[in-house]
Amino acid sequence: QVQLVESGGGLVQAGGSLRLSCAASERTFSSYAMGWFRQAPGKEREFVAAISRTGGTTAYADFVKGRFTISRDNAKNTVYLQMNSLKPEDTAVYYCAAASVGTIVRLPTRGEYKYWGQGTQVTVSS
Numbered sequence: 001q002v003q004l005v006e007s008g009g010g011l012v013q014a015g016g017s018l019r020l021s022c023a024a025s026e027r028t029f030s031s032y033a034m035g036w037f038r039q040a041p042g043k044e045r046e047f048v049a050a051i052s053r054t055g056g057t058t059a060y061a062d063f064v065k066g067r068f069t070i071s072r073d074n075a076k077n078t079v080y081l082q083m084n085s086l087k088p089e090d091t092a093v094y095y096c097a098a099a100s101v102g103t104i105v106r107l108p109t110r111g112e113y114k115y116w117g118q119g120t121q122v123t124v125s126s
Helices: none
Strands: 004-007 010-013 018-024 032-039 046-051 058-060 068-073 078-083 092-100 113-116 120-125
Touching: 004 092, 018 032, 018 092, 018 120, 032 068, 032 078, 032 113, 046 068, 046 078, 058 068, 078 092
Parallel strands: 010 120
Antiparallel strands: 004 018, 018 078, 032 046, 032 092, 046 058, 068 078, 092 113, 092 120
């Protein structure tokens, strides 16, 4: 069982930056590909970014490309989401998730994410 704890959310003005962190309890953190998702009020949870087990492969939703960067530090069992040029429409609860995948380069399908954090609120004011 992997426990994930997000932090780093908060209130920021449009154009500002935040860095989210997600700490994992699992000592075999490098066995998991990681992802970030978000859910705004009244909307479905949506994919934001993903990173492979060693960090060599990443993927982003179109609406964050060029603004957000996902990274990981396997020595610290932590995945990050650097968010720049934030917009009011980025306001949401952000969740990290973990997926056990067999290869170091493959990114998970959405259904493969089995472990989820409790979320951290990001609010961007205009």
